[in-house]
Amino acid sequence: QSPGDATVTPPGGQGWDASVVTVRFPLHKLDLKGGVGSVVTQTCPSGELMPDGGAESGTRPASPSGHAEGAEADYANGAAGDPRTGTALRRPGGRAPGRHPEEALVCADEEELNNGPLELVASRAQQDMLCQRPQLLLLGSLLALRSVLSQECTKYRVSTCRDCVESGPGCAWCQKLNFTGQGEPDSTRCDTREQLLSKGCAADDIIDPRSHATTQEDQVGGQKQLSPQKVTLYLRPGQAAVFNVTFQRAKGYPIDLYYLMDLSYSMLDDLINVKKLGGDLLRALNEITESGRIGFGSFVDKTVLPFVNTHPEKLRNPCPNKEKECQAPFAFRHVLKLTDNSNQFQTEVGKQLISGNLDAPEGGLDAMMQVAACPEEIGWRNVTRLLVFATDDGFHFAGDGKLGAILTPNDGRCHLEDNMYKSSNEFDYPSVGQLAHKLAESNIQPIFAVTKRMVATYEKLTEIIPKSAVGELSDDSSNVVQLIKNAYNKLSSRVFLDHNTLPDTLKVTYDSFCSNGVSKVDQPRGDCDGVQINVPITFQVKVTATECIQEQSFVIRALGFTDTVTVRVLPQCKCRCRDASRDHSLCGGRGSMECGVCRCDAGYMGKNCECQTQGRSSQELEGSCRKDNGSIICSGLGDCICGQCVCHTSDVPNKKIYGQFCECDNVNCERYDGQVCGGESERGGQTNLWSLSRPCGGRGLCFCGTCRCHDGHEGSACQCLKSTKGCLNLDGVECSGRGWCRCNVCQCDPGYQPPLCLECPGCPAPCARYANCAECLKFDQGPFAKNCSAACGETKLLPKPLPGRTCKERDSEGCWMTYTLLQREGRDRYDVHVNDTRECVKGPNIAAIVGSTVAGVVLVGILLLGIWKVLTHLSDLREYKRFEKEKLKSQWNNDNPLFKSATTTVMNPKFA
Incomplete structure (x- = not known):
């Protein structure tokens, strides 16, 4: 509850159980667009309404826009009215003189609320519910008010009334002449109604078109x-x-009922009963309506494998019992167009024969799609359309056609030829969503009459298909008439409103x-x-x-x-402004006035068309108002007038926008304690003349994003008192010369540690750099011996060792000297203490080293030769022994093959 907002009180100090409560609100803040929210309206003047004289006071009705007519409101622009209070209701049939022609109103007391037929201004069907629960009425009203009052106007680059209207529902435009001051942009005219009124814009100057x-x-x-x-x-x-x-x-609304039946073999007994119940179906319809018609169709499945047996004999008679007369399988047959002749229905259904297929699911969705897609063939009228789908099994859906090499998606069109769906084998089954859309488009309400084991399956289907119902069908369909009556009552008693x-x-x-x-x-x-x-x-x-x-x-x-x-x-985006006459005198004769803003003629620009472009294009003029090519004109915070930025005045108190491109202001700086550049100075916590004279609260001034602190303060946001007391070491040196003091805290150089920047654990020791000075100062020798005072003037030789960095370096004579470096204030400033003794090591005997080296090399060579000789001898010995062994194994022939003996022996055969 705040001034100007709605307040709620019980009448006469009664408790909250009273039947009437009073809601008070400023009418100009009420922006309820009819409906439930408009139950909060204003009290009627006494004796103004009702020819029956039953009320002591009346009510003013809400206009279609949600504004009260009696408040002299401008309907198109939503002007304000006077505050009034009360609860408004109306009684159909009467009319209040001088009021809205469609409304007859009374201000009701408890008795009238209970007697009716009263209704709330927004909705007559809600009276019983809301009047019995005044707290609910009150809560709904306050929530609606809160929604309206919380509207804001968020604007960006608004320069016209239309831009303002498109910025948001909370924005209104002020068409008052000279409403903006020097430096104020045209976007100032765009704000909430409350803000414009507070800025001095009259209610009749506010353009606020409403839906x-x-x-x-x-x-x-x-x-x-x-x-x-x-x-x-x-x-x-x-x-x-x-x-x-x-x-x-309505009672007795006409009905068309199409009975679509599964004729697969398992539905044999169902078909027999349906043949008997044809007259009962139409009589059941006539009990509900005076104009009922009934039709019939049947389905089995697609006539390709694996849905049916494609053997020629099975195609002629698909039933398992060959003696049973069956018809060939088919996808869908439209048997009887919708008719009111029960005898014709019974005759046509009586001619039907059972059929059969292979798999359990049927092609029912195919048949339903054709029933919905063929209104002329089926004979649908523009009345309530019911489709009874009778089956004892499931259904094929989109994608199952691929099993039969049918890849073309269902097109949802009518393909009946001679009352047969002959294109069934060319198109896949429809999807459930596709069928649901087609049924809704055709205003057909399906009733699934299925056996007990399939009820759960089809209940899931009804969750996808709106306005559908499921009924449990007996095994022989004997209860189909009662099932249809129950399903119709269920469907017609539930209403879905959709677009x-x-x-x-x-x-x-x-x-x-x-x-x-x-x-x-x-x-x-x-x-x-x-x-x-x-x-x-x-x-x-x-x-x-x-x-x-x-x-x-x-x-x-x-x-x-x-x-x-x-x-x-x-x-509703146009603004109907009064200045449509285009009076050129208001814009210096160089333009016309549109909704309070000058629209300049060619060659002129400016707030009052005072700037002549002199042949320069607007792009050239705007280019000089940009900081660079990638920036916006005058940083978006000013207007480019004749090539120069005129910065806007800000809605924020004390904020000043300035700069060549309006890029600067005095508030966008760092903040401390929520205040720009440090906030108010700490002077007893009270504001005085000293603090008021300083826009940044006494600590500093904001200049284009940077705080310039006054004496006594420092920091990026002037958040600190200027002092170095906490930054001095024992010698009084600020931050030991290795940093700077900011906000009384040392900001140390890289590597040095706070609080006083005394040590740098990670810094390398400069031992090698001070080795020559240590040798010069202590031993008066080395490279700096002749000018030691000049080369090492800033380095002092300490007589006593102090804590510091210990170094060990070799001097010019090759001796090791040990010294300690003690860092003074600042960087690279050290004093040195050198130990009195050095470690000097005698050089080695070069001759002995060379001789022993040569001797060692010779001895090693001789040893290697000896080893090689031994190994060679052993190898030769092993080969010789092997040769001897092979020699002993050889056998030589003693005869010379070239030798010819000198003796020839001849044998006489007789004496042999």
């Missing part, structure tokens, strides 16, 4: 179940237009207020269950555009019913 709805056609009664029939909406971006749609279920597909720029939501007291808010579609005949229910429709749209239309329908609401949508 609203206008009823074009509204016929009630007869066979019209949905009203109104035509509505025109004027939509402002981001602001919803609200209107009510009433559905009243066709819309572009992304339009959003539609529904609030459902059902006759059973159930309410649903901000739903993607309306939904009420338990709807009774001749009992109206109300849906509140909210349509919002995200941007200025083109003229378009869409249709709202109650699923399963033929009634529709045609909604025509028009943009």
Whole structure:
């Protein structure tokens, strides 16, 4: 609760159980666009209303835009009115003189609330529910008020009234002449209504077009179940237009019922019963409506493997019992067009024969798609359409056709030839979503009459297909008549309100207020269950555009019913300003006034068209107002006038924008304690003249993003008192000369450690650099011996050792000297203490080293030769022994093959 906001009090100091409460609010803040929120309206002047004289006070109705008519409100621009209080209701049939022609109003006490038929201003169907619960009424009203009062205006680069309207639903435009001051941009004219009023803009100078709805056609009664029939909406971006749609279920509404039956062999006994029940089906329809028609169709499956047996003999008679007369399998056959002749129905159904297939699932979705896609062939009228789907098994769906090499997706079109679906083997089964869309498009409500084991499966299917029902079918379909009656009552007692597909720029939501007291808010579609005949229910429709749209239309329908609401949508983005006369004198004779802003003629520019371009293009002039090619004009914080930036004045108190390109201001600096450049100075916590004279609160000034601190303060945000007390070492040197003091804390050079920058653990010791000075100062020798005082003037020789860095380096004579370096203030400043003794090591005997080396090399060579000789001898000995061994094994022939003996012996055969 705050000044100007709504307050709620019980009347006469009564407790909260009172039947009437009072809601007070400023009328100019009330921006309720009809609907539930408008139950909070204003108290009627005494004796103003009601020919029945039953009320002591009356109420003023809310206009379609949500503003009260009696407050002299400008409907198009949403002008303000006077504060009033109360609770408004109306009684249909009466009319208050001088008031809204469609409303007859009374201010109700407790008795009238209970007697009815009263209704809230926004919605007559909600009276019973809300009047019985005043706390709920009050809560809904306050929530609606809170939503309105919390609207803000977020603007960016606004220069025209249309830009302002498109910036957001909370923005309004002031068309008052000379409303902006020197340096103020035209965007100052765009703000919330409250801000513009506070800045001195009169209510009749405020342009604030609102979204609203206008009823074009509204016929009630007869066979019209949905009203109104035509509505025109004027939509402002981001602001919803609200209107009510009433559905009243008519008694005896005409019905078309198409019975689609599975004729696979397992449905044999069901077919026999359906043949007997044909007359009963139509009689059951006539109990519900005076105009009922019935049709019949049947299905099996696609006639390709693996769905049916394609053997020629099986195609002729697919039944397992060859003696049984069966018909060939088929996808879908339309047997009987919708008719009111029960005898014809019974005759045609009586001619049907059972068929058969192979797999368990059937081609039912194929058949349903054709029933929905062929309205002329089926004979559908523009009435309630029921499709009874009777089967005892599941169904094939999209993708199953690939098993039979059918790859073309279902096109959702009618393909009946001679009442047969002959293209079944060319198109795949439809998907469930595709079928659901087609059924909804054709306003067909399916009733799945299935056996007990399939109920769960088809209940899942009804979750996807809207306005569908499932009934448990007995094994022989004997209960099909009662099943259809129950399913119809279930379907017709539930109403879904939905719309066709819309572009992304339009959003539609529904609030459902059902006759059973159930309410649903901000739903993607309306939904009420338990709807009774001749009992109206109300849906509140909210349509919002995200941007200025083109003229378009869409249709709202109650699923399963033929009634529709045609909604025509028009943009509400234009500003109707008074200065349409284009008086050139207001702009120096060089332009015309549009909504309080000058639109200059060619060759002129400026707030009052005072700048002549002198042949330069606007791009050239704007180029001199840019910091670089990638920046925006005047940093977005000024106007380019004749090639120079004129910076805007800021809405932020004490903020100044300046600079050549308006790139600087005096507030965008670092903050300390929530204040620019340190906030207020600590002087007893009170503001004085000293602090007021300093825009940054006494600590510093903000200059183009940088704080310039006053004496006594320092830091990036002037957050510190200027002092070095905490930065002095024992010798009084600030940060030991190895850093700087900021905010009384040492900022040490890299490597040195706070708090006083005394040590640098990670820094390398400069031992080698001070070795010559140590030798010179201590032993008076080395490279610096002749000019030791000049070369090592800043280095002192300490008589006593002190803590420091110990070094060990070799001097010019090759001796090791040990010394300690003690760092003084600053960087690279050391004193040295050198030990008195050095470690001098005698040089080695070169001759002995060389001789022993040579001797060693010779001895090693001789040893290696000896080893080589021994190894060679052993190898030769082993080879010789092997030769001897082979020699002993050889056998030599003693005869010389070339030798010829001198003796020849001849044998006489007789004496042999």
